[in-house]
Amino acid sequence: MKVRRLSLSSIVVTLFSLVVALAWIFPLYWAVNTSLSVDTKTVQVPPAWFPVPMILDSYQYVIKNTLIIRWYFNSVLTSVVITGAVLLLTVMCAYALSQIKFRGNRFLFLAILAGFMIPGATNVVPLFMFMNKLRLVNSYWGVILPQLVSPLAVVIYKQFFDQMPTELSDAAHMDGAEEMRILFRLFLPLNWGITWALAIILFIGSWNNFFWPFIVINSTRMMTIPIGITQVQSWYGIAYPRQMASAVLAALPTVILYLIFQRRVAEGVAITSGIK
Amino acid sequence: MGREVIEQTGGAVVRLRRRRRRTPWGTVLLLVLPFIIVYCAFLIYPTVRVITLSFTNSDIAGRGHFIGTENYVRLAHDALFWASLWHTVYFIILTVIPNTLVGLVFALMIMRLHRLRGFVMALLFLPYVLPVSVVTQIWIWVLSAAYGIINFLVHLKVNWFQDPVWAMPSVAFVTVWWTVGFNVLMFIAGLQAIPAEYYEAAALDGADRGFRVFRFFTWPLLWPVTSLVLVLQLILQWQIFNQVYLLTAGGPFNSTIVVLMHMYVQAFTRYRGGYAATISIVLFVLILVTSLLQIRLLRFRRA
Numbered sequence: 236m237k238v239r240r241l242s243l244s245s246i247v248v249t250l251f252s253l254v255v256a257l258a259w260i261f262p263l264y265w266a267v268n269t270s271l272s273v274d275t276k277t278v279q280v281p282p283a284w285f286p287v288p289m290i291l292d293s294y295q296y297v298i299k300n301t302l303i304i305r306w307y308f309n310s311v312l313t314s315v316v317i318t319g320a321v322l323l324l325t326v327m328c329a330y331a332l333s334q335i336k337f338r339g340n341r342f343l344f345l346a347i348l349a350g351f352m353i354p355g356a357t358n359v360v361p362l363f364m365f366m367n368k369l370r371l372v373n374s375y376w377g378v379i380l381p382q383l384v385s386p387l388a389v390v391i392y393k394q395f396f397d398q399m400p401t402e403l404s405d406a407a408h409m410d411g412a413e414e415m416r417i418l419f420r421l422f423l424p425l426n427w428g429i430t431w432a433l434a435i436i437l438f439i440g441s442w443n444n445f446f447w448p449f450i451v452i453n454s455t456r457m458m459t460i461p462i463g464i465t466q467v468q469s470w471y472g473i474a475y476p477r478q479m480a481s482a483v484l485a486a487l488p489t490v491i492l493y494l495i496f497q498r499r500v501a502e503g504v505a506i507t508s509g510i511k
Numbered sequence: 512m513g514r515e516v517i518e519q520t521g522g523a524v525v526r527l528r529r530r531r532r533r534t535p536w537g538t539v540l541l542l543v544l545p546f547i548i549v550y551c552a553f554l555i556y557p558t559v560r561v562i563t564l565s566f567t568n569s570d571i572a573g574r575g576h577f578i579g580t581e582n583y584v585r586l587a588h589d590a591l592f593w594a595s596l597w598h599t600v601y602f603i604i605l606t607v608i609p610n611t612l613v614g615l616v617f618a619l620m621i622m623r624l625h626r627l628r629g630f631v632m633a634l635l636f637l638p639y640v641l642p643v644s645v646v647t648q649i650w651i652w653v654l655s656a657a658y659g660i661i662n663f664l665v666h667l668k669v670n671w672f673q674d675p676v677w678a679m680p681s682v683a684f685v686t687v688w689w690t691v692g693f694n695v696l697m698f699i700a701g702l703q704a705i706p707a708e709y710y711e712a713a714a715l716d717g718a719d720r721g722f723r724v725f726r727f728f729t730w731p732l733l734w735p736v737t738s739l740v741l742v743l744q745l746i747l748q749w750q751i752f753n754q755v756y757l758l759t760a761g762g763p764f765n766s767t768i769v770v771l772m773h774m775y776v777q778a779f780t781r782y783r784g785g786y787a788a789t790i791s792i793v794l795f796v797l798i799l800v801t802s803l804l805q806i807r808l809l810r811f812r813r814a
Binding site for chain 1: 640778795
């Protein structure tokens with residue numbers, strides 16, 4: 236085993252990176268610190284660097300006096316449905332494109348690839364009119380439906396399925412298995428890794444989505460959490476501890492997901508950005 | 512598991528002559544139709560509709576009639592539109608280049624770490640997983656004029672998000688803080704893909720000084736990743752709205768109004784659906800051109 240030399244330069248780099256990284260997330264610490272302090276401490280000079288004594292009043296207040304629980308529910312519901320539905324829609328389409336020869340296969344794939352170039356944000360006006368016609372403005376379906384389009388996931392799944400050995404599906408066909416069975420019993424289980432990575436990226440993406448829910452939702456009760464917490468401010472003027480408490484609560488799910496599934500998130504980002 | 516299956520069925524595979532199966536249309540439709548329906552309804556249809564809408568005087572409910580190119584003529588004379596376009600470009604300049612440079616520096620720094628690599632990476636990436644409104648609320652507090660911790664530390668009383676000079680740079684700074692983790696991740700992936708032999712060869716050539724190695728080896732080998740990072744950010748930042756809306760709401764004195772915000776106001780507070788669609792078209796074209804650039808770059812990468 237090689238013994239690593241502790242050179243001066245490596246110590247300096249390590250210390251420097253540590254300082255930079257801690258300074259970088261200092262605003263997050265500061266938000267947590269403020270959320271655990273009383274109002275009067277936020278305006279004192281010099282500021283209090285630590286939340287001593289630690290109080291949870293702001294959290295209690297936000298949970299009791301705002302609709303944050305409801306916003307949480309809305310966010311969980313829409314994000315879970317979006318994640319599940321996108322995975323199901325795209326995995327099926329990608330399987331057909333990758334494993335079944337049919338007329339129009341190539342055309343369909345190119346049409347989906349072309350969808351890459353359409354930015355979601357420029358479509359909101361006709362999308363809103365469409366949702367309005369369907370009477371889905373201010374509803375869960377209104378939030379969910381336009382977020383189900385993910386040509387990227389189709390292309391990624393197709394790439395992974397293309398790499399599967401052809402012997403595999405040939406053998407399954409020999410056994411008389413139908414396409415659906417091959418997809419869900421063979422191809423999907425063999426590609427759990429990419430499914431997990433996609434699922435986490437999709438979930439975080441839809442949990443954090445701001446623009447579309449912001450446009451299609453117009454009542455406080457139907458808001459998802461990233462929209463909801465912007466209301467906390469206007470409800471009782473500026474009270475930083477409460478505002479920070481609601482921000483911390485809103486951030487918690489994605490932060491926890493990230494801390495648990497760090498490698499998967501990194502993998503998902505790499506795959507969806509086209510670097511891998 | 513994959514290998515097991517292949518081994519178990521290996522005998523059959525050898526004997527198998529690829530039969531031509533008839534296209535199982537029922538299954539194919541069952542597999543592709545759900546996606547195609549969603550794709551057409553929520554991507555293709557709105558894209559076509561935004562084009563037709565731009566030639567009408569529709570309200571936000573879609574009621575209106577054909578008015579030819581009137582919206583486009585109006586757009587050409589809309590001073591606020593041109594201002595918003597400039598603000599968007601200004602925002603892009605303030606974010607894309609610093610974000611790329613900071614991302615690269617952080618990635619190079621992390622690559623030199625051993626035991627702390629994962630920890631430092633996690634800290635720098637963490638802001639990227641936060642919802643935009645959480646990011647803006649935190650920074651509104653951290654950068655608040657009277658009691659913000661930053662103003663306390665630097666002994667200033669600047670109202671960062673409401674100052675005509677500082678508003679846009681402040682929004683850009685928050686954006687870099689929020690999203691740099693993505694760039695770091697990309698650059699680390701790119702750096703890890705550079706074979707160690709290159710560095711050994713560089714060392715043999717006597718190029719052991721850090722900067723020379725970077726200049727003549729790392730930077731050129733990393734360029735495909737750098738260009739991808741640049742284009743991905745460009746596509747994203749053309750559509751800037753959220754942070755600006757939440758931090759400055761376009762102020763002070765419209766000095767931070769961006770294109771998408773102009774579209775949003777026209778559509779959802781002035782109820783001018785047709786005109787808002789026209790603004791969307793301009794943005795759409797700008798992004799399309801950027802995407803085509805990306806495709807060229809990706810091709811270049813594969814070649």
